[in-house]
Amino acid sequence: MTPQDLSTKNPSTWCPGCFNFQILAAVKNAVAKEIAEGKPGKTKDDFAIVTGIGCHAKMFDYVNLSGINTLHGRVLPTCLGMKVGNPNLNVIGFSGDGDAYAEGMEHLIHAARYNSDFKYVIHNNQVFALTVGEPTPVTEIGFADKTTPLGVKLQPLNPIKLMLAAGAGFVARVFADIKQIEYVMQEAFKHKGFAFIEIIQPCIIFHPDAGFKEKTYSLEQAGHNKSDFDAAWKKADEFDYNIAKNIPCGIFYQKEKSTFEDLWPQLQQLKKKGIGWKDVKR
Numbered sequence: 001m002t003p004q005d006l007s008t009k010n011p012s013t014w015c016p017g018c019f020n021f022q023i024l025a026a027v028k029n030a031v032a033k034e035i036a037e038g039k040p041g042k043t044k045d046d047f048a049i050v051t052g053i054g055c056h057a058k059m060f061d062y063v064n065l066s067g068i069n070t071l072h073g074r075v076l077p078t079c080l081g082m083k084v085g086n087p088n089l090n091v092i093g094f095s096g097d098g099d100a101y102a103e104g105m106e107h108l109i110h111a112a113r114y115n116s117d118f119k120y121v122i123h124n125n126q127v128f129a130l131t132v133g134e135p136t137p138v139t140e141i142g143f144a145d146k147t148t149p150l151g152v153k154l155q156p157l158n159p160i161k162l163m164l165a166a167g168a169g170f171v172a173r174v175f176a177d178i179k180q181i182e183y184v185m186q187e188a189f190k191h192k193g194f195a196f197i198e199i200i201q202p203c204i205i206f207h208p209d210a211g212f213k214e215k216t217y218s219l220e221q222a223g224h225n226k227s228d229f230d231a232a233w234k235k236a237d238e239f240d241y242n243i244a245k246n247i248p249c250g251i252f253y254q255k256e257k258s259t260f261e262d263l264w265p266q267l268q269q270l271k272k273k274g275i276g277w278k279d280v281k282r
């Protein structure tokens with residue numbers, strides 16, 4: 001299994017130079033590695049993806065895995081539904097920041113609380129990009145567009161703090177850099193439970209790079225203890241999604257606890273049976 005085996009022949013409609021290309025490459029690398037080095041016998045049929053609506057959602061066209069390109073803001077209930085149908089499936093959800101923090105906000109809080117064993121990747125470009133750059137709940141104060149000509153006045157939401165408060169057991173943020181994404185996805189695959197991965201991604205057209213990458217630093221290299229909730233909270237406070245000096249990146253918090261699948265005997269039975277796509281008659 002190589003990353004190329006996860007490619008499709010669909011022509012890309014992302015803008016040339018879009019950071020989504022980095023995310024796509026990293027996801028294919030991480031999934032290919034997980035298949036090659038993970039549990040023996042794992043194939044790409046053991047994976048499924050879900051995308052919302054937006055530029056990020058074109059991942060669905062470019063990653064050669066089964067899945068559902070669902071409604072705007074409904075990635076998380078779709079992922080949960082897949083896990084209920086087949087708890088052995090490795091499910092990865094993809095959202096934009098609009099999809100995750102506006103249309104899908106109510107699901108996000110409960111996904112952290114339910115702790116179903118799937119991974120959630122948010123392409124955070126701080127705008128609704130596909131509909132030409134309107135502000136989302138994480139757009140910085142002062143950002144102006146045609147819909148908000150006087151500029152954003154509200155303090156942006158801090159999704160890392162929200163996820164910590166909601167009880168998520170794996171909370172990470174990285175920059176849209178292939179190596180950072182690949183690393184954090186591999187760690188998320190090893191984690192049993194819901195994994196929240198936010199990717200800070202400039203939108204080259206509607207939310208250009210404000211020198212984000214230069215402002216990021218690695219939590220791991222700074223000696224952050226990811227099992228310390230209070231330390232994670234303090235680190236989450238360092239970047240409030242306005243223009244920042246320092247943007248901590250890496251795993252803020254990680255703690256394994258009972259998953260949704262652990263708590264339901266019916267799902268346990270399905271898990272033990274080892275039902276996978278291979279068993280489904282097509």
Ligand SMILES: Cc1ncc(C[n+]2csc(CCOP(=O)(O)OP(=O)(O)O)c2C)c(N)n1
Nearest residue numbers: 054055056072096097098099127128129130
């Ligand atoms: C329920 C619903 N509301 C609004 C839209 C219109 N719409 C389509 S794409 C989009 C923006 C998506 O932005 P985001 O989720 O941040 O993803 P990005 O395009 O930035 O990757 C919106 C608002 C829609 N398709 N469905």
